[in-house]
Amino acid sequence: xxxxxxxxxxxxxxxxFAHCAGPxxxxxxxxxxxxxxxxxxxxxxxKAKVMREEGEKLxxxxxxxxxxxxxxxxxxxxxx
Numbered sequence: 001x002x003x004x005x006x007x008x009x010x011x012x013x014x015x016x017f018a019h020c021a022g023p024x025x026x027x028x029x030x031x032x033x034x035x036x037x038x039x040x041x042x043x044x045x046x047k048a049k050v051m052r053e054e055g056e057k058l059x060x061x062x063x064x065x066x067x068x069x070x071x072x073x074x075x076x077x078x079x080x
Contacts, residue, residue, distance in 0.1 A: 024059045027071040028052070034078040048078050 020026035031052050038045070051074040058067035 022064075024055075024064050024067050024071065027068055027075065028056060028059075031055070031071050031075050031078070034075045038078040040078060044077075048074050051077070 020029065031048075035045070035048070038048075040048070051070060055067045055071040055074060058064075058070065
């Protein structure tokens with residue numbers, strides 16, 4: 001039963017993020033999920049929202065490397 005649950009969890013997680021067009025859109029999705037899992041509140045959440053928005057702006061401006069780095073920092077900030 002544990003193996004089934006583990007396989008199911010891995011499958012649903014991979015399906016949820018299988019439609020990413022690249023690393024930056026996937027990272028944006030991961031950040032969005034991190035907002036649901038974070039224990040941070042108040043100003044910290046607002047700071048993370050600004051960071052996520054800035055990452056999306058960088059991506060749209062064609063600065064994918066910078067966007068990816070910022071989004072990864074945002075995810076780490078939310079989950080640490």
